[in-house]
Amino acid sequence: MSERITVEELSELMKKAAGVTVAPDELRQREDAGFDTFGLDSLGLLGIVGELENRYGTPMPPDAEKSKSPRQFLELVNSALLAGA
Numbered sequence: 074m075s076e077r078i079t080v081e082e083l084s085e086l087m088k089k090a091a092g093v094t095v096a097p098d099e100l101r102q103r104e105d106a107g108f109d110t111f112g113l114d115s116l117g118l119l120g121i122v123g124e125l126e127n128r129y130g131t132p133m134p135p136d137a138e139k140s141k142s143p144r145q146f147l148e149l150v151n152s153a154l155l156a157g158a
Contacts, residue, residue, distance in 0.1 A: 076129060076154045078147055080104075083121075090124045091117025104144040115139070118146070125150060131157040 078086075084097040095111045103110070108118060119138045126133055134153050140146035 077151045078125070078154070080143065080147070083143060083147060086121045086124055087111070087113055087117070090120035093117060100143050104147075105142050107141050108143070108146075122150075129154060129157070 079097075080100045081097045084095055084100055087093045087095055091113055093111060093113045100111075108114075115138060118140065122133045122138045131154060134149045137146060137149050137153075140149060
């Protein structure tokens, strides 16, 4: 069984790890918008990466915390999770 991070999970992680509340529908509609437009900075994204590494026990790609948009982040993270499955 392969694990994939959904937009809903990313929304939850943004709130939990970075204190940024964004509805999943908004992330889906603006998936190519920069994380900064949602109020998420690089430190917040690093917190999300750390949470995912702890949750799945799999290192995330080194560039994950440098992702500019939700789409880019989900593609990188899901590729790493699929490769580790």
